[in-house]
Amino acid sequence: xxxxxxxxxxxxxxxxxxxxxxxxxxxxxxxxxxxxxxxxxxxxxxxxxxxxxxxxxxxxxxxxxxxxxxxxxxxxxxxxxxxxxxxxxxxxxxxxxxxxxxxxxxxxxxxxxxxxxxxxxxxxxxxxxxxxxxxxxxxxxxxxxxxxxxxxxxxxxxxxxxxxxxxxxxxxxxxxxxxxx
Amino acid sequence: xxxxxxxxxxxxxxxxxxxxxxxxxxxxxxxxxxxxxxxxxxxxxxxxxxxxxxxxxxxxxxxxxxxxxxxxxxxxxxxxxxxxxxxxxxxxxxxxxxxxxxxxxxxxxxxxxxxxxxxxxxxxxxxxxxxxxxxxxxxxxxxxxxxxxxxxxxxxxxxxxxxxxxxxxxxxxxxxxxxxxxxxxxxxxxxxxxxxxxxxxxxxxxxxxxxxxxxxxxxxxxxxxxxxxxxxxxxxxxxxxxxxxxxxxxxxxxxxxxxxxxxxxxxxxxxxxxxxxxxxxxxxxxxx
Numbered sequence: 001x002x003x004x005x006x007x008x009x010x011x012x013x014x015x016x017x018x019x020x021x022x023x024x025x026x027x028x029x030x031x032x033x034x035x036x037x038x039x040x041x042x043x044x045x046x047x048x049x050x051x052x053x054x055x056x057x058x059x060x061x062x063x064x065x066x067x068x069x070x071x072x073x074x075x076x077x078x079x080x081x082x083x084x085x086x087x088x089x090x091x092x093x094x095x096x097x098x099x100x101x102x103x104x105x106x107x108x109x110x111x112x113x114x115x116x117x118x119x120x121x122x123x124x125x126x127x128x129x130x131x132x133x134x135x136x137x138x139x140x141x142x143x144x145x146x147x148x149x150x151x152x153x154x155x156x157x158x159x160x161x162x163x164x165x166x167x168x169x170x171x172x173x174x175x176x177x178x179x180x181x
Numbered sequence: 182x183x184x185x186x187x188x189x190x191x192x193x194x195x196x197x198x199x200x201x202x203x204x205x206x207x208x209x210x211x212x213x214x215x216x217x218x219x220x221x222x223x224x225x226x227x228x229x230x231x232x233x234x235x236x237x238x239x240x241x242x243x244x245x246x247x248x249x250x251x252x253x254x255x256x257x258x259x260x261x262x263x264x265x266x267x268x269x270x271x272x273x274x275x276x277x278x279x280x281x282x283x284x285x286x287x288x289x290x291x292x293x294x295x296x297x298x299x300x301x302x303x304x305x306x307x308x309x310x311x312x313x314x315x316x317x318x319x320x321x322x323x324x325x326x327x328x329x330x331x332x333x334x335x336x337x338x339x340x341x342x343x344x345x346x347x348x349x350x351x352x353x354x355x356x357x358x359x360x361x362x363x364x365x366x367x368x369x370x371x372x373x374x375x376x377x378x379x380x381x382x383x384x385x386x387x388x389x390x391x392x393x394x395x396x397x398x399x400x401x402x403x404x405x406x407x408x409x410x411x412x413x414x415x416x417x418x419x420x421x422x423x424x425x426x427x428x429x430x431x432x433x434x435x436x437x438x439x440x441x442x443x444x445x446x447x448x449x450x451x452x453x454x455x456x457x458x459x460x461x462x463x464x465x466x467x468x469x
Contacts, residue, residue: 020240022319023237023240023241023244023316023319024240024243024244024247025244025247026319026320027244027248027316027317027318027319028244028247028248028316030317030318030321032391033318033321033324033391034321035318035319035320035321037320037321052194052198053193053194053197056194056197056198056201057197057201060201060204060205063205066320067208068229068230068233069233069234069237069319070318070319070320070323071230071318071323071325071353071354071361071363072320072322072323073209073212073213074208074209074211074212074226074230075205075206075207075208075209075210075211075212076205076209078201078204078205078208079202079205079206079209082198082201082202082205083198083202086194086197086198090194115321118322119322121209122322125209125212125213126213127322127369130368130388130389133389133390134389137389137390138321138322138389141321142321
């Protein structure tokens with residue numbers, strides 16, 4: 001049975017919901033200039049349930065959309081979410097192996113690493129002149145906020161998609177597991 | 182034999198992430214080459230963003246509509262929390278302001294008479310267009326607001342944006358129907374200013390923590406809390422004489438070359454729903 005089409009539909013719906021949340025809701029629920037990054041959360045959560053190739057492409061597209069609708073350096077979020085999508089999916093498949101608790105840990109860590117990477121990219125292109133200060137004032141609060149929103153969305157995502165790992169897509173995961181068995 | 186079909190698949194994933202990352206890096210390089218921010222307004226990537234902004238207009242307006250009741254509740258709660266002591270302070274301040282306004286009105290009329298006498302024309306010709314704030318920034322890293330006026334309404338990159346109280350920022354990105362304004366409190370903002378009391382010049386810059394800092398003020402300049410900071414007109418972007426804020430603290434250590442001065446902005450964007458965009462032609466604004 002081919003699960004790729006429903007999974008693709010879920011990704012598209014996730015992308016659309018994340019985009020709406022980012023444009024409409026995120027600015028409203030900002031606390032002290034810290035805005036939750038729903039697009040980053042969407043990439044991380046979908047990466048926990050999909051294969052690396054698909055997660056990488058999804059991260060790239062979502063990052064590009066984020067860059068197009070924001071005013072920061074163009075390509076910054078594209079780069080970060082491409083790397084994050086690939087890393088989360090690869091690690092989740094190869095090392096962690098799924099499960100709610102693991103997914104929660106992954107969301108927490110990925111939020112922190114994602115915001116940290118954004119800060120690094122901003123510092124490299126000169127858009128963040130106060131890198132060390134921003135680690136405390138922006139990165140940590142933003143990661144915390146992302147994590148909180150991510151946990152809520154993770155539960156919702158699992159409710160709609162089921163708790164079974166769907167990361168047996170057309171690319172690398174399943175053949176390797178079969179061979180190992 | 183058994184492992185041979187898997188290797189290309191793994192390499193595909195690796196190659197894909199490297200390829201897409203390179204695309205992102207190229208975009209970053211092009212963006213930096215174009216100048217970033219308002220400087221690269223005519224660049225390819227900036228233009229692509231302007232086009233995309235058309236698509237997001239309905240969503241931004243939706244955000245504005247959804248946020249409106251929350252803002253109203255927030256203001257009401259804020260007003261309710263003002264105690265009797267605060268009320269007395271405000272009444273005293275109000276009386277003082279009334280007195281100041283009367284004096285200023287007198288000065289204004291005097292100034293008007295003198296100007297007519299000297300046949301001076303208005304140096305700035307500051308025509309302003311009102312715009313409604315659609316939403317604040319969608320990310321944590323940029324202190325910007327979206328407004329509901331775009332190039333179809335005469336907006337252009339670089340135009341100063343004011344609230345009823347003073348300067349709040351500069352138009353950075355313009356789409357057909359909306360524009361993005363980078364606030365003064367953003368770390369990438371900067372404006373040439375002087376202190377009203379002693380005409381000492383400096384540059385006010387934003388910061389990651391949302392405060393304004395006045396830089397390049399020598400140690401020998403006497404700066405006290407309450408000193409008013411206004412635009413100097415140097416640099417040609419902002420007209421001269423617009424109020425930025427007032428000094429809240431000034432300090433330095435013996436090894437410093439300049440003072441560390443914190444400025445409290447008079448215009449807090451969160452309080453407003455509308456702003457004024459100074460649409461005077463660039464040549465006129467620059468002539469200041």
